[in-house]
Amino acid sequence: MAENPSAAVNFHWPWLERQIQIEGRAEKASLEESEIYFNKRPIGSRFGAIVSEQSSVIECREVLEAQPASLKAQFQGADPPVPKFWGGYRLVPERFEFWQGRENRLHDRFLYTRQGAGHWRIDRLSP
Numbered sequence: 001m002a003e004n005p006s007a008a009v010n011f012h013w014p015w016l017e018r019q020i021q022i023e024g025r026a027e028k029a030s031l032e033e034s035e036i037y038f039n040k041r042p043i044g045s046r047f048g049a050i051v052s053e054q055s056s057v058i059e060c061r062e063v064l065e066a067q068p069a070s071l072k073a074q075f076q077g078a079d080p081p082v083p084k085f086w087g088g089y090r091l092v093p094e095r096f097e098f099w100q101g102r103e104n105r106l107h108d109r110f111l112y113t114r115q116g117a118g119h120w121r122i123d124r125l126s127p
Helices: 030-038 043-051 063-077
Strands: 006-013 018-028 089-100 108-114 120-125
Touching: 006 089, 030 043, 043 063
Parallel strands: none
Antiparallel strands: 006 018, 018 089, 089 108, 108 120
């Protein structure tokens, strides 16, 4: 995301026949924001985040469970520090599309496009 910050998310609720697509640019959260969020998480989740090498292959479940237990004993009730590798991104929206399914494919679609700070253009799209 550092090299190409263009990003999109899509939320689809098929049982409601609704969907929202959001496009924009990804921005790295500040260290302060990351620390605030990290410290709001349950203590077990913080220990898990510190020891997890996300998506790496692990030998077995026992190895995974032993790491946070060892870290918990090391800190003995004190809050663990935020790991240097830990942080988040936010999506700064430039475009929203709202879709509502309707009979005979005559769906409702509305496109919101950013036109500057706090200003949005709203267009109805053909289904």
